[in-house]
Amino acid sequence: MVDLLDVSRVKxxxxxxxxxxxxxxxxxxxxxxxxxxxxxxxxKLNISEISFECGYxxxxxxxxxxxxxxxxSPKEFKDQFS
Structure with a gap:
């Protein structure tokens, strides 16, 4: 991102x-x-697959x-939309 913006990390x-x-x-x-x-x-995905999709x-x-x-938790969050 720093290279893209052409600024220092601090800036x-x-x-x-x-x-x-x-x-x-x-x-x-x-x-x-x-x-x-x-x-x-x-x-459509289980919680492990979602974690990998999101970069974890x-x-x-x-x-x-x-x-x-x-x-x-992700499970509690997912279950509320059942």
Whole structure:
């Protein structure tokens, strides 16, 4: 991203914080969770497959991070749309 924007890493970080009030890693994580949310609502993939689709190599870590973000586990989230 730094190469694409042709700015330093520090400048990139400052731009994100200034404009979006989030760090670049927080923005990326938020986008991953938006994708996970959409995939969980479709019910076509299991939770492990969704974690891999969203860029997480460890489904357990994905589950913990998801629960921290949404307040419920991916399974609980998926079950509410049954």
């Amino acid at each position: 990139c970080y400052r731009l994100f914080k200034e404009r979006l009030k989030q760090s670049p890693s927080d923005v990326i994580m938020s986008l991953r969770f938006q994708k996970a949310e959409a995939l969980l609502k479709t019910k 190599n460890d489904p357990k870590y994905f589950g913990k991070a998801f629960k921290k973000h949404f307040g419920k």
